[in-house]
Amino acid sequence: MIETPRLILRQWLAKDYPHFAEMSTNPQVMAYFPKLLNPSESSAFIDRIKALIEQQGWGFWAVELKENHQFIGFVGLHSQPAQFSFSPCVEVGWRLNEPYWGKGYATEAANAVLAFAFDQLQLDKVVSFTTVENEKSQAVMRKLKMRKITEFQRPVLKPDHPLSWHVLYEISKKEFQSQN
Template sequence: MIETARLRLRQWQTEDYAPCAAMSTNPQVMEYFPKQLTRAESDAMIDKMKSIIEMQGWGLWAVELKHNQQFIGFVGLHDQPTQFSFSPCVEIGWRLDHAYWGKGYGYEAANAALDFAFNHLQLEKVVSFTTLDNLRSQVLMQRLGMGKVAEFQHPTLSKDHPLSWHILYEIRQSDRIK
């Protein structure tokens, strides 16, 4: 478990399934993802994230508010060994419920995840990527100190898909020390 001033990044719990499924059907939250998720797809995603954390001790953690244990989304690290031209790499990612946008929670949780990546896992570099139009995520990447590296077509989306073009950011451990 990772704690910040206001948040707890932790393993997934049974109580997280319903609010995560609701978040995964919100058109605002899912605007830059290929599709909204069904309840079964959301549950399967959580099962996979939970299993990865159990196996390696880190991953995409559920995020809750410390003061009331309210689930607000997920933030964390995901190993990308082969999928991309820039693999192997570790990606930092996030998805917060719309009600919690604009409060600094994404930055707070992602910053804690980067601290974990560099101080605990001793990674040299962490990447993040999003669609070209997802300016909110790009602003967060920049605020975290990440720099733009390249644009690329996502390998799992068809070339004519409206979300196929992505932008890649990265941050190195040495960038965090400055």
């Protein structure tokens, strides 16, 4: 578990499933993903990331507000061993429900996750990526002091898919520690 002033990042609970399923059908939340998830796909996603957290002790953690324990989405780390030309790598990523956008929660949680990545996991660098059009996530990356490295085509999407082009950002342990 990771705590920030306003948030708790933790393992997924049964009560999170319906909230995440609702998020996964919201066209605004899923605008930069290839498709909306139906309830069974949403549950399968949680089951996979929950198992990874149990296995390795880290992953895409569920995020809740400290003040009322409301589930608001996920933030965490995910290993990308072979999918990309820049693999192997570990990415920091997030997906929050729409009512919680613009409040600094993604940046707050991702900053704590980066501290975990560099202090506990002793990683040398962490990457993040999103579609070229996703300005809000890129703004979070810049707030985290990550540097834009390149643009690339996502290998799992067809080259003509509207979401195929992505931007890659990264931050090194040294860069992170010098800023914090």
